[in-house]
Amino acid sequence: MFVETALRATAVQHLAAFSFSFSLPAPCCILSYLLLHVCHTISLNVAGRSFGIDYDSNCFVKDGKPFRYISGSIHYSRVPSYYWKDRLLKMKMAGLDAIQTYVPWNYHEPQMGTYDFFGGKDLEYFLQLANDTGLLVILRAGPYICAEWDMGGLPAWLLEKKSVVLRSSDSDYLEAVERWMSVLLPKMRPYLYQNGGPIIMVQVENEYGSYFACDYNYLRFLLKLFRLHLGDEVVLFTTDGASQFHLKCGALQGLYATVDFAPGGNVTAAFLAQRNSEPKGPLVNSEFYTGWLDHWGHRHSVVPAQTIAKTLNEILACGANVNLYMFIGGTNFAYWNGANMPYMPQPTSYDYDAPLSEAGDLTEKYFALREVIGMQLPEGLIPPTTPKFAYGKVCLQKFINLLGFFLFFSQYFGYVLYRTTLPKNCVEPTPLSSPLNGVHDRAYVSVNGVPQGILERDKSLKINITGQAGANLDILVENMGRVNFGRYNNDFKGLVSNLTLAQDILVGWEIYPLDIDGAVNSDFFYLLDHPKRSAVKALSYEVPAFYTGTLSIPGGIPDLPQDTYVNFPGWTKGQIWINGFNLGRYWPARGPQLTLYVPRNVLVASVPNNITVLELERSPCSTQACEIEFVDEPNINATLQHETDKPPLFVRELSMKHL
Ligand SMILES: *[C@@H]1O[C@H](CO)[C@@H](O)[C@H](O)[C@H]1NC(C)=O
Ligand SMILES: *[C@@H]1O[C@H](CO)[C@@H](O)[C@H](O)[C@H]1NC(C)=O
Ligand SMILES: *[C@@H]1O[C@H](CO)[C@@H](O)[C@H](O)[C@H]1NC(C)=O
Ligand SMILES: *[C@@H]1O[C@H](CO)[C@@H](O)[C@H](O)[C@H]1NC(C)=O
Ligand SMILES: *[C@@H]1O[C@H](CO)[C@@H](O)[C@H](O)[C@H]1NC(C)=O
Numbered sequence: 001m002f003v004e005t006a007l008r009a010t011a012v013q014h015l016a017a018f019s020f021s022f023s024l025p026a027p028c029c030i031l032s033y034l035l036l037h038v039c040h041t042i043s044l045n046v047a048g049r050s051f052g053i054d055y056d057s058n059c060f061v062k063d064g065k066p067f068r069y070i071s072g073s074i075h076y077s078r079v080p081s082y083y084w085k086d087r088l089l090k091m092k093m094a095g096l097d098a099i100q101t102y103v104p105w106n107y108h109e110p111q112m113g114t115y116d117f118f119g120g121k122d123l124e125y126f127l128q129l130a131n132d133t134g135l136l137v138i139l140r141a142g143p144y145i146c147a148e149w150d151m152g153g154l155p156a157w158l159l160e161k162k163s164v165v166l167r168s169s170d171s172d173y174l175e176a177v178e179r180w181m182s183v184l185l186p187k188m189r190p191y192l193y194q195n196g197g198p199i200i201m202v203q204v205e206n207e208y209g210s211y212f213a214c215d216y217n218y219l220r221f222l223l224k225l226f227r228l229h230l231g232d233e234v235v236l237f238t239t240d241g242a243s244q245f246h247l248k249c250g251a252l253q254g255l256y257a258t259v260d261f262a263p264g265g266n267v268t269a270a271f272l273a274q275r276n277s278e279p280k281g282p283l284v285n286s287e288f289y290t291g292w293l294d295h296w297g298h299r300h301s302v303v304p305a306q307t308i309a310k311t312l313n314e315i316l317a318c319g320a321n322v323n324l325y326m327f328i329g330g331t332n333f334a335y336w337n338g339a340n341m342p343y344m345p346q347p348t349s350y351d352y353d354a355p356l357s358e359a360g361d362l363t364e365k366y367f368a369l370r371e372v373i374g375m376q377l378p379e380g381l382i383p384p385t386t387p388k389f390a391y392g393k394v395c396l397q398k399f400i401n402l403l404g405f406f407l408f409f410s411q412y413f414g415y416v417l418y419r420t421t422l423p424k425n426c427v428e429p430t431p432l433s434s435p436l437n438g439v440h441d442r443a444y445v446s447v448n449g450v451p452q453g454i455l456e457r458d459k460s461l462k463i464n465i466t467g468q469a470g471a472n473l474d475i476l477v478e479n480m481g482r483v484n485f486g487r488y489n490n491d492f493k494g495l496v497s498n499l500t501l502a503q504d505i506l507v508g509w510e511i512y513p514l515d516i517d518g519a520v521n522s523d524f525f526y527l528l529d530h531p532k533r534s535a536v537k538a539l540s541y542e543v544p545a546f547y548t549g550t551l552s553i554p555g556g557i558p559d560l561p562q563d564t565y566v567n568f569p570g571w572t573k574g575q576i577w578i579n580g581f582n583l584g585r586y587w588p589a590r591g592p593q594l595t596l597y598v599p600r601n602v603l604v605a606s607v608p609n610n611i612t613v614l615e616l617e618r619s620p621c622s623t624q625a626c627e628i629e630f631v632d633e634p635n636i637n638a639t640l641q642h643e644t645d646k647p648p649l650f651v652r653e654l655s656m657k658h659l
């Protein structure tokens with residue numbers, strides 16, 4: 001997924017949903033004659049299973065026969081494992097041959113040398129389920145994935161070497177990649193198609209031609225590393241924007257070059273770009289966009305089903321292979337969202353306006369695309385949309401101010417407190433500013449516990465504060481997600497440049513990383529007494545604070561718990577946990593997402609469910625009802641006072657020269 005496509009996607013949204021008929025033969029692209037003659041057969045390997053490329057006949061060959069796939073993207077990291085089977089079956093029933101998934105490195109190696117493949121991270125179980133469902137797998141193994149995922153899947157600990165050049169021949173980077181791949185790829189090898197598993201192809205880099213480094217030695221290193229672990233037979237590939245510009249640095253001899261492009265454009269021209277790099281071989285669109293991503297503060301993206309169906313028809317009429325990105329987008333739980341530049345973090349929902357909604361619901365788009373895929377629909381029933389339940393309102397109580405409750409831990413996600421003292425009296429409002437735009441990404445400022453305002457990367461670089469000399473100046477800095485695309489991928493968090501108070505540089509900081517998830521998951525947290533509610537005058541800002549409450553699932557109703565959505569009437573911005581599970585960020589004050597998806601697997605019916613809300617800015621509790629509400633419908637498309645795209649504070653760098 002890459003930023004410049006946003007421009008195209010926006011164009012797509014503005015296209016009228018012009019009429020066309022499914023029954024009309026789609027205009028076939030000029031390359032199709034290359035594909036119409038019968039592909040040659042190649043001999044089977046020893047195991048009787050083979051997958052490869054027939055360059056003479058411009059097609060893939062599976063078990064000796066010509067093969068074309070229609071695939072859909074699902075990220076196992078964005079769907080609760082409880083629902084993997086349901087979503088895969090819905091994809092199968094849409095007529096797909098294959099699924100495509102990314103492997104987010106930072107999800108599996110949270111600390112250097114510590115690996116996690118358990119529970120919701122059990123990739124092998126996911127692959128097994130795909131195979132059991134009769135779906136092939138296109139594995140995008142990284143190391144870099146983009147994907148609107150924190151730092152494009154690269155672990156933040158790589159930044160401990162400040163000068164690291166990610167996605168290049170930087171020796172520390174390569175060493176980390178080599179170590180990680182020596183853990184991941186041996187696990188994948190038994191799941192390769194020729195070894196009896198579902199994986200037909202493995203991607204080694206992602207849209208590398210959109211990155212500034214253009215380091216062929218790095219691509220050669222990856223090629224060699226993947227061959228070492230996976231053998232010579234598996235098809236290794238790359239994906240790039242469909243233009244010569246992108247393929248120039250993204251493609252490498254020995255890695256099959258595929259392209260990605262949006263609906264509504266010129267399919268022939270797009271595949272001609274692929275033909276520049278691969279004069280022969282199958283045509284492949286590895287990311288055909290079924291919708292588009294969102295950013296906080298911007299309109300929810302919608303792409304009409306008809307636009308997608310029309311271009312999909314054209315792609316299929318070329319005999320090309322295609323992956324629908326996304327088929328189900330899912331959710332950026334916890335802190336996993338990424339961001340684009342100028343700094344725009346993505347919201348918790350990754351619904352993507354995809355054929356299956358964030359919650360796996362069957363949509364109109366699902367049925368429209370299923371009709372296009374048409375000829376190869378499997379027998380059987382489509383699993384129904386799962387029911388949603390409106391559990392209603394839950395009262396919360398203010399529990400404790402964040403700053404009164406420290407638990408420290410070295411960490412890469414969440415919140416860090418910076419504390420110093422005011423060097424002088426600020427009786428009059430005095431500007432506190434970040435002249436070099438070094439607040440990464442949002443800072444909640446208070447003086448001796450009195451909230452002063454918010455600094456925000458690329459948006460708000462100066463506020464006024466007041467206070468006495470010697471007072472504690474507390475700056476709680478939120479990491480809102482690391483940049484996942486382009487040159488700014490090295491996205492350091494915290495205060496990355498000096499703050500000034502009037503003319504003076506502030507010094508003498510104490511820095512406290514706050515292990516909030518650890519705290520929320522400790523019993524101690526819930527056993528503390530709630531303070532008495534006191535009358536507080538309504539301020540425009542309050543200091544960050546925890547609110548807690550419980551949700552009991554009603555008895556006497558069959559099949560509960562069910563999925564639900566949580567709404568935040570009167571709340572501003574923060575994070576919510578249910579039974580310790582971090583559901584993600586809420587930010588109704590900015591939108592477009594108002595409700596968060598709550599999958600049923602985080603709820604229990606036997607005992608009350610513990611809810612913890614960390615409100616960073618302002619709760620409704622001093623002026624209105626102190627409650628959140630569980631509803632049975634999502635709202636991720638609110639039209640608030642959306643920002644028009646303001647010119648960025650930064651001059652765009654040369655890496656963006658193709659924009
Ligand atoms: C995957 O499914 C195929 C049948 O489609 C089966 O032959 C093969 O043994 C399965 N592989 C695994 C690892 O379960
Ligand atoms: C699409 O691109 C092809 C190849 O560049 C060109 O020949 C054709 O005229 C284009 N079609 C349209 C409708 O622009
Ligand atoms: C800060 O206070 C000064 C003096 O009261 C005022 O002129 C200025 O607009 C304020 N700046 C901000 C960012 O609020
Ligand atoms: C920040 O301020 C300190 C103290 O004045 C100074 O030593 C340092 O060079 C400054 N850093 C930057 C990046 O300007
Ligand atoms: C809620 O928290 C209490 C106190 O820590 C704990 O005993 C209980 O098991 C928790 N409930 C759930 C559903 O986790």
Ligand SMILES: *[C@@H]1O[C@H](CO)[C@@H](O)[C@H](O)[C@H]1NC(C)=O
Nearest residue numbers: 300634635636637638639640
């Ligand atoms: C949001 O989506 C719902 C459901 O598709 C639709 O009914 C509603 O009109 C949309 N609202 C806005 C403001 O676009």
